[in-house]
Amino acid sequence: MISKIMQDAINEQIKNELYSAYLYLAMSAYFEERNLAGFASWLRVQASEEQEHAMKFYDYLHDRGGQVVLKAIEQPPAEWKTNLEVFEQVLEHEQKVTSLINKLYEQALKENDYPSQIMLQWFINEQVEEEKNASQIIENLKLIDARGTAVLMLDHDLGKRKSE
Numbered sequence: 556m557i558s559k560i561m562q563d564a565i566n567e568q569i570k571n572e573l574y575s576a577y578l579y580l581a582m583s584a585y586f587e588e589r590n591l592a593g594f595a596s597w598l599r600v601q602a603s604e605e606q607e608h609a610m611k612f613y614d615y616l617h618d619r620g621g622q623v624v625l626k627a628i629e630q631p632p633a634e635w636k637t638n639l640e641v642f643e644q645v646l647e648h649e650q651k652v653t654s655l656i657n658k659l660y661e662q663a664l665k666e667n668d669y670p671s672q673i674m675l676q677w678f679i680n681e682q683v684e685e686e687k688n689a690s691q692i693i694e695n696l697k698l699i700d701a702r703g704t705a706v707l708m709l710d711h712d713l714g715k716r717k718s719e
């Protein structure tokens with residue numbers, strides 16, 4: 556059976572993952588309004604991946620005989636100044652999530668909770684990927700000229716992302 560400390564920390568992380576989904580859906584809506592369907596689609600896929608992350612923790616907690624307690628989700632922002640600012644915020648948010656996952660792992664180590672350590676390794680790898688993806692889009696956006704032609708090309712590329 557999972558410890559109370561670990562159970563509470565995982566419940567907190569379910570909320571954090573659902574907030575990530577909410578944040579990325581808000582960003583997707585921002586691009587949808589600006590007719591950048593590729594950016595909107597990329598972020599919508601990202602939002603649904605975050606829901607899957609929440610459900611991984613949810614299922615894991617049940618598998619370990621824990622209790623899922625859903626917490627209130629904060630309202631995400633609705634406005635950003637530039638496309639670049641959106642993705643800078645994605646990266647910043649993912650870095651924060653990485654540190655939260657690392658803290659969960661540290662707790663699992665402290666408690667000699669081996670199943671949680673193994674489950675969290677998937678998230679540790681996933682965070683490497685999440686940060687890399689956001690950084691790549693930021694680098695691409697920084698190369699874009701003021702006329703916006705390249706924005707449309709990047710929009711086309713991002714629109715190719717499919718759910719895994």
Ligand code: FEO
Pocket residue numbers: 572575604605608649652685
């Ligand atoms: Fe669930 Fe983007 O980390």
